[in-house]
Amino acid sequence: MTNTASQSLFDTVAFIGMGLIGSSMARRIKRDGLANKITCAVRSEKTRDRVLELGIADEAYCDIKEAVGDADLVMICAPVGANEAIGAQLAGALKKGAIVSDVGSVKQSVIRDIAPHLDEGVHFVPGHPLAGTEHSGPDSGFPELFEERWCILTPIAGEPESATQKVKALWEACGMYVECMDADHHDRILGITSHLPHLIAYTIVGTATDLEDALRQEVIKFSASGFRDFTRIAASDPTMWRDVFLNNREAVLEVLGRFQEDLMALQRAIRWGEGDKLFDLFTRTREIRRGIVDAGQYFTNFSAEGENRQSDEKGKKKPTE
Numbered sequence: 001m002t003n004t005a006s007q008s009l010f011d012t013v014a015f016i017g018m019g020l021i022g023s024s025m026a027r028r029i030k031r032d033g034l035a036n037k038i039t040c041a042v043r044s045e046k047t048r049d050r051v052l053e054l055g056i057a058d059e060a061y062c063d064i065k066e067a068v069g070d071a072d073l074v075m076i077c078a079p080v081g082a083n084e085a086i087g088a089q090l091a092g093a094l095k096k097g098a099i100v101s102d103v104g105s106v107k108q109s110v111i112r113d114i115a116p117h118l119d120e121g122v123h124f125v126p127g128h129p130l131a132g133t134e135h136s137g138p139d140s141g142f143p144e145l146f147e148e149r150w151c152i153l154t155p156i157a158g159e160p161e162s163a164t165q166k167v168k169a170l171w172e173a174c175g176m177y178v179e180c181m182d183a184d185h186h187d188r189i190l191g192i193t194s195h196l197p198h199l200i201a202y203t204i205v206g207t208a209t210d211l212e213d214a215l216r217q218e219v220i221k222f223s224a225s226g227f228r229d230f231t232r233i234a235a236s237d238p239t240m241w242r243d244v245f246l247n248n249r250e251a252v253l254e255v256l257g258r259f260q261e262d263l264m265a266l267q268r269a270i271r272w273g274e275g276d277k278l279f280d281l282f283t284r285t286r287e288i289r290r291g292i293v294d295a296g297q298y299f300t301n302f303s304a305e306g307e308n309r310q311s312d313e314k315g316k317k318k319p320t321e
């Protein structure tokens with residue numbers, strides 16, 4: 001989806017956290033004129049100066065209350081473990097009618113940590129753009145990050161539909177397809193599609209680096225695309241991922257249990273030379289990948305450095321639901 005609109009959807013958007021996701025969104029908003037003003041709260045003077053130098057915010061503060069006072073939309077773009085402290089800063093700081101949203105990779109914990117702090121008349125629309133890279137910080141963002149990817153919103157019962165629609169319109173203007181679901185459903189799905197793969201990548205690369213020195217050097221030297229792909233994922237931000245696992249504990253532990261059972265079954269098949277079992281599984285998984293590709297879903301390829309984004313399919317169309 002290529003956004004051609006250059007219509008302002010909000011007057012002032014305030015970001016809390018200007019890393020990969022916050023700065024990508026800010027760049028997109030600036031590029032396409034989706035808001036009249038961008039403010040942000042960052043933690044250090046160094047980052048504040050950098051954000052202003054990059055021109056991705058009109059005003060930058062080290063104090064959350066200062067950044068959000070005039071905002072029509074507040075986008076929380078910090079690691080989910082910071083939400084409780086951020087929520088406390090939002091209490092009494094927002095104008096009536098303001099919308100608070102977020103981009104956190106876990107949704108039940110975000111609702112738990114933010115919602116109790118918000119004043120009456122402030123609306124909360126939790127969200128999660130399913131797009132990212134292994135890079136972090138304000139320099140790593142780019143405005144095309146969200147193009148043709150899914151964004152999940154997990155609206156809260158009792159909040160006005162109009163608030164959800166406004167946040168939806170912003171993500172669509174950023175190039176995303178938007179779907180709404182319950183927060184616990186989101187956390188279970190992402191536990192499988194995103195959190196487990198990251199845990200596996202961290203484990204594999206950890207296992208390889210625990211090898212004795214000589215072997216480790218050779219693993220690094222001769223790593224071909226399979227291992228290299230895992231190292232990209234395993235280079236993802238440690239704070240962000242620590243917080244994801246601690247805040248989606250139940251869903252991750254459940255899927256991890258199933259994964260361990262399946263891994264044991266494979267281990268057994270290898271030990272007993274049960275080639276048919278291995279062949280059948282690998283055939284099934286290949287079909288799944290092909291089915292997704294045929295349905296027009298997207299896989300985003302990154303270079304070894306994770307910088308070049310391109311779809312490995314031609315003739316893009318909207319993913320089927």
Ligand SMILES: NC(=O)c1ccc[n+]([C@@H]2O[C@H](COP(=O)([O-])OP(=O)(O)OC[C@H]3O[C@@H](n4cnc5c(N)ncnc54)[C@H](O)[C@@H]3O)[C@@H](O)[C@H]2O)c1
Pocket residue numbers: 016017018019020021022041042043077078079080082085086103104105106128129130131132133134135136137138237240244
């Ligand atoms: N990286 C991804 O692939 C990805 C994709 C989708 C969603 N997310 C989610 O987006 C959020 C941000 O991730 P990111 O990749 O942009 O991370 P990042 O590390 O690039 O940026 C996070 C920013 O938050 C700031 N921050 C940290 N603690 C803070 C606090 N207590 N108060 C204010 N600011 C604070 C950091 O200084 C940094 O600027 C996370 O919740 C993550 O789960 C990440």
Ligand SMILES: O=C(O)C(=O)C[C@]1(C(=O)O)C=C[C@@H](O)C=C1
Pocket residue numbers: 104105129130131132133134193194195233
């Ligand atoms: O491509 C990557 O680097 C990502 O890991 C992006 C990814 C994912 O798992 O797909 C990571 C975490 C997010 O919450 C959403 C997207």
